[in-house]
Amino acid sequence: MSTLKTILPNARVQPRFAGISTFCRFPTIEETDRFTAPLDWAIFGAPFDSGVTYRPGGRFGPRAVREESQYVKPYHIEHRLMLTEVLSMVDAGDAPVQPFNCEENAASVAEFAGSLGDAGHTKAFMVGGDHSNTLGNMRATWGRVGKPVGGLALIHFDSHVDTVDVTLGEKHSHASPFIRAVEEGVLDPKRMLSIGVKGPLNTPDDLKYAEDHGVTLVTYEDWKYRDGVERIAAFMRELGGQEAYLTFDIDCVDPAFAPGTGTPSLGGFSSAEALHLLRGLPEASGGAGPNIVGADVVEVLPDRDHAGITALLAAHVMFEILCLDGVRRVRESAGG
Amino acid sequence: MSTLKTILPNARVQPRFAGISTFCRFPTIEETDRFTAPLDWAIFGAPFDSGVTYRPGGRFGPRAVREESQYVKPYHIEHRLMLTEVLSMVDAGDAPVQPFNCEENAASVAEFAGSLGDAGHTKAFMVGGDHSNTLGNMRATWGRVGKPVGGLALIHFDSHVDTVDVTLGEKHSHASPFIRAVEEGVLDPKRMLSIGVKGPLNTPDDLKYAEDHGVTLVTYEDWKYRDGVERIAAFMRELGGQEAYLTFDIDCVDPAFAPGTGTPSLGGFSSAEALHLLRGLPEASGGAGPNIVGADVVEVLPDRDHAGITALLAAHVMFEILCLDGVRRVRESAGG
């Protein structure tokens, strides 16, 4: 574990309702003097939503998450971890999106995400925007870890499997990031775990894709009432310390908790269940937890939100994921 | 199992945000050329809410459900059932309501519901509107199955028992459909199951009515923490393949998931719990599941909804109930 830390404004002196809003009140990337060592995580927004098949508006997701994340505090009560003392994190601004073309946008996000911080050390966390942006950050992450043959592992929270080949005539959309990532070699479907899938489908094709390609698919009902917990644990143990990307589509959480999303699917996780699941990944893994080398939270649509609860949830999901990296570093450091 | 099916617009060609909104994108009844055989289900709206005792506005429920149901897809992920391939379904428009008189309205709904499709084959699914409309569709359903002496069985999801004799001086209101149906011989109280009852009552009269008439009453707390699951299963096994009506008052779901309703009752089902309960009825019955010959979802009040989540839930409840009929047909066909 490094000795780096993130210096936040003291919320008991400067209130959380004051100041220009950055992700979790992290410094912006220009404020380099707040850091005493190379950066661990660069958080950036991907304000692109032209890949949606239903309701757009997620381009305003990064701004909403910045606003609501002002109320994210740094100490994790269950992990007993002061995140800002173990990781250096910044708000790196937004990627230069291409609102009229999904494919160009993914390329633009990939280039931007790849350029942040120290390529060999820094990790990129993306706040969407729709799920098509994930292809960009996954490509950049894959590049950061040396483009391993076989691709990255993927821990995927979502109501949808997002492996549709063509939607409304297009091969790049928020329904297709993972089929494209598999084709490009960026993602290894055999080490892909989709958690929380639910709701009616257009066709059973997604299920067939998972079966044909070895994707581990755990529906919400599998997790709640069947063997889902065990299958997740088995996946995590097998995954061990291999490099993994974590993507969290907010629509895996039930619309009561996350109304602000574009393709809502009913009957899913409560916030408490989703946070518990994330917090439990280290224990599920039987070790220090997954080795997350890139991550995102996507599909926040502020115009359908109320009281900011969806954006606030996205901000806490970001916090939980960063804490997973913090926990791993603390445990590895303690173990070393 | 018949070979009928419902032809939907292809959502991967014609987007779900396009077109005049009908229930679940089903054809309207005029589009007779989309069918190759007699109709299985006619879905209709009952835009009447003058029977409420608290907050009106449910007359706009059918429209809201039509809108949000555009995002209901046809393949059931847990039943592994393509609904549109086993059932023919249409949007039959709205019943001619009588907004100034509950009793006349129930008669009008009954007449309309009784006129839809092939009386000996077609079933009617009603989208409310308040719960007083249910008396109308139950009467029509009872007529469709030959007015059996003793009345229909009833699977009733609700926070309230709705067997109040007189409310604010009237015998017909959304508090009274089942006491009236029992009096008319349309409903057999001994085969009535009320699930999800909760919240404070004006008096214990409803409980006494249930006890006196043999209604099986399972409160939310009974189901969650006591013997409710077992009692439901016992009811379903005893019910077997007898003709049953299923009525789903959206207020049995907690207001966090269904804020858009007029007499909200706290501390109830999550969407996931409610959907799981519906999906589990076949297993609970120990056979092909209940033989639903008429159904409804009622008490959706759009002006109190947000992000359409209540209407979306109602649309999915409709889908789940139709799938119960689909599952039964598939199993009986396989069994035969």
Place this chain on the structure above:
Amino acid sequence: MSTLKTILPNARVQPRFAGISTFCRFPTIEETDRFTAPLDWAIFGAPFDSGVTYRPGGRFGPRAVREESQYVKPYHIEHRLMLTEVLSMVDAGDAPVQPFNCEENAASVAEFAGSLGDAGHTKAFMVGGDHSNTLGNMRATWGRVGKPVGGLALIHFDSHVDTVDVTLGEKHSHASPFIRAVEEGVLDPKRMLSIGVKGPLNTPDDLKYAEDHGVTLVTYEDWKYRDGVERIAAFMRELGGQEAYLTFDIDCVDPAFAPGTGTPSLGGFSSAEALHLLRGLPEASGGAGPNIVGADVVEVLPDRDHAGITALLAAHVMFEILCLDGVRRVRESAGG
């Protein structure tokens, strides 16, 4: 004047809150038996919003306008005109949009709009969707009237001039329909009148375009405090009975009256002012009023609306525009 009329449901028998929602309760195009002669106007939706430069969501505009237009009644109190007795009108459904490509979408809208009704007689009214769709309906309208050299005249209500050459790298967007239409010969800029322009601009380029090409540009302040009324009247008199397209971007109305729009511009028309302006066009023209051969209302974004007031306004704007055609026919008939 023909003897055609549109038969609506009788709102004093069938309430306005009942039935599947079509534009203004007009019959759908399949219900051909409701007409006794060829169709005057086909109303259609263009649920496409991928051309926006700021806030998307207008793809849900046509549905919202259908819903709120249920409360549009047929008799115009100022014109003393029963619209449905002088014009035959239908809801023709939605155009097949191309959500991933503005240019392809405009082509698709043009083809659909061109196919409606009797090409030599029927006129097409489009409900957007963003302003890029207008290029499609203008092309179709131009075709309907025989592709006159020099192009159509245009009466254009908007906060923005929409003659930007390239936006975010693209030549087709909601900022560019009229520069493209001029280039294609569909629109004659010398007979283009832009009313209600207001708000800060990125650059003075739009003003320069208008000046260079002879566009008559009347800002809101021109109309309210300077010579705008007179300039509009002069334009209308000169226009006379020439074929004109009328496009109404809802953002020309102040956001207090039309909050549900994507690029809101402050300090504009009240609803009363906008409706008065439309109603006054016949008088301004000094004759029977403009000869509108195609029209649209665009940029309604329901997720930012409240109480449906923006969609309701759009529905009334549609009604006013159709009444302009009705008034012209009555006057010409009387005059003939």
Place this chain on the structure above:
Amino acid sequence: MSTLKTILPNARVQPRFAGISTFCRFPTIEETDRFTAPLDWAIFGAPFDSGVTYRPGGRFGPRAVREESQYVKPYHIEHRLMLTEVLSMVDAGDAPVQPFNCEENAASVAEFAGSLGDAGHTKAFMVGGDHSNTLGNMRATWGRVGKPVGGLALIHFDSHVDTVDVTLGEKHSHASPFIRAVEEGVLDPKRMLSIGVKGPLNTPDDLKYAEDHGVTLVTYEDWKYRDGVERIAAFMRELGGQEAYLTFDIDCVDPAFAPGTGTPSLGGFSSAEALHLLRGLPEASGGAGPNIVGADVVEVLPDRDHAGITALLAAHVMFEILCLDGVRRVRESAGG
């Protein structure tokens, strides 16, 4: 002018956000010790909305007006009048409504309104609820002033004329109060002034009724652009000090200012225009202003409101109307 006054909580000591909400913070009728002389005005709610033809919910209007009226202060800046020093006013609670029957409800409201305070002195101000309640308060008012043959005069602000004979099969609804009042002799149509009528109509019947019965009808456009101001002044001068009822349907104000209403009509008064019109009645009358012997504000529907602006407007309209009585008393007192 009497020396009565209304003692309010001191808002600079007890804040306006504290306390049980009564209309304008007036005492309730039980708190009789706050008065030193008989009561001038009894304000009461009529939480009945079953008379509507479109969107219900106005039964919650009285509560919303009570809430928002907490911010109504007692000194009128234009009249230079401290209202509470010239009038004694109380919140008399709500009338016992009959939610299942319009006709019975009107009778119940009439009885309640007739029972308040000193019949020969006290006047009743009603807060609706829908416009059908007005028939009740008009009857009570007519009784208070001795049931004069020929009926009361009426100053009527509304988008609709509300003289429809039968709606959806019923003779009593919010579309019919004035035709019924005329039939009963309670209202003299020749001394009825309808201000602010606008929007499309189902038929021209309302206009014909006005013409046939001598109703003075001033549309919004008449008032804004034609001779409406003069016609109102002529009416007021002729009316002089005769007993008049004033009814204010909040939908005469444009939905931007009053979104919370059930049958919204576009293109009407701004709040400023409506308040200015009310304030100007004394000047228009050429004397002390109208002699208002009963009044109401109706059709506030809180579930469609936002930020409480419609209910706040209703509260201010109530204040303006009460000030008209205050101004008249001051002027008559000064004149005497």
Place this chain on the structure above:
Amino acid sequence: MSTLKTILPNARVQPRFAGISTFCRFPTIEETDRFTAPLDWAIFGAPFDSGVTYRPGGRFGPRAVREESQYVKPYHIEHRLMLTEVLSMVDAGDAPVQPFNCEENAASVAEFAGSLGDAGHTKAFMVGGDHSNTLGNMRATWGRVGKPVGGLALIHFDSHVDTVDVTLGEKHSHASPFIRAVEEGVLDPKRMLSIGVKGPLNTPDDLKYAEDHGVTLVTYEDWKYRDGVERIAAFMRELGGQEAYLTFDIDCVDPAFAPGTGTPSLGGFSSAEALHLLRGLPEASGGAGPNIVGADVVEVLPDRDHAGITALLAAHVMFEILCLDGVRRVRESAGG
């Protein structure tokens, strides 16, 4: 058990949407003739929110709870208890708050709460406002029971421990009521139970305070997944019949169920869980349940609420807590 009862308006005659809104339709304190014996509970509002560290607006909480509590009925379905027959309860209005000073406000609330009813008999239930008001009601409660040395026991539902010493330079705020109460001797930290603590913290200081002072702290995850249920039961058994104060910060419930609050914390109780926990306290105690001598529900912020669900929840929490006192009286009466 006394024979007192509270006479409510009959909701089957006078509808729940009628009348001036008091807490749960209880009589106001002036209506002394509705009581036949001394008062058991005085409910009052504390419309003060200047103690917040994030989002203000809770000053409007009491009014919102009054409104939504109109739909609270008197019979508890699980306890089989008609609350109004065992307890006399009134709405005592609002405390005179001091909006510009937390410390003065707490003193003012204490004085007001101490003055209500019969000091030796009556108990005070407060509806906030922010959590800093609790110091006032706790002081008054401590006084009512004779200022026992060692202080009161406390059953505390909250996401936050609220034992921060100084916040933004102040010792009195909504983050500090319990550290101040301990210092004053009003509260015994060894008999303090905090249930539902969750979410990120600024620092681990709160945890340290609990540990150092013997506070029993049960996080949401402790309760859901670890030994929390057992620890609560142990606390309740040990507490037995000692005088206890119960404070319920609505933010212990997940924001999906309680969006209307100022410092929302994700991943908490559902409404059903919270109500079940309250209902289960008698059973957890192994006897008649806790002896609650004062109570509150705080931190309701209406401007962030939707459909009133947060205020409705607060009203039901109030009902559940009062029922705990009712259950205890019935059981003690039966036991005696």
Place this chain on the structure above:
Amino acid sequence: MSTLKTILPNARVQPRFAGISTFCRFPTIEETDRFTAPLDWAIFGAPFDSGVTYRPGGRFGPRAVREESQYVKPYHIEHRLMLTEVLSMVDAGDAPVQPFNCEENAASVAEFAGSLGDAGHTKAFMVGGDHSNTLGNMRATWGRVGKPVGGLALIHFDSHVDTVDVTLGEKHSHASPFIRAVEEGVLDPKRMLSIGVKGPLNTPDDLKYAEDHGVTLVTYEDWKYRDGVERIAAFMRELGGQEAYLTFDIDCVDPAFAPGTGTPSLGGFSSAEALHLLRGLPEASGGAGPNIVGADVVEVLPDRDHAGITALLAAHVMFEILCLDGVRRVRESAGG
């Protein structure tokens, strides 16, 4: 006129929905390399609302204005002015507020505002927060211009006069900034112009204060219907080029246009009227317009806003005020 300018992101390349939100997309104060000369205007937030007497929440005003101001473009269509080419402007972040004390807060704001940029050159524009913050920025402004004896002139847009001596026991609140500023010598009441005053008052004290101290007070009705326009022009001509502070309380605009405010007052300016009034100040002055040396826009309360229209209006008011300085510089430069 200097040759300074503000370099914005190019909105036709980097969309307005991308990036960390600063006021009008201006650079933050750290990004000093974007400037080629000393700063003209520093924009800062004052997220303090503890001075309110009714509804709090304005502390979130600066953030909301930052968000909505992303859609403010730099070219003024009526002035024909490219603002960013004539002024250098930055977002200087938020002042360190003191949420528990109005008086300390005003001092803190004054200190912060006084420290920005080059004291002899830079001007400070404040975004509130409540109106009590204005005392702070006025003091700083007075200091910047050398503390002239007699104080600053003031152009004051507001519904309220804000010269109340004591409110709820306090001398510092949002009702009192100008009485305090007069007492301190910061403000010259004889050169104070209050525009748009309206609505009921607690007492006529404010009017008396204005009369006694020589404040020019123009009510909304004065401006609309009497001699207000002339009196404003007379004031502006007399003011000439003297140093003036401009404060804009958003509640001077009608709540239909500015619902998001805490003490809403009905019947005021439309957005169009308010913007027209601001734009017309140069013409009213008969010269280059007022010499504004400090300014603010206050009382934006986002939780009552919808669709961001109030914050968007505040952002445009800021733009208009900055343009007044731009126009003055251009005219003086041209004149020189």
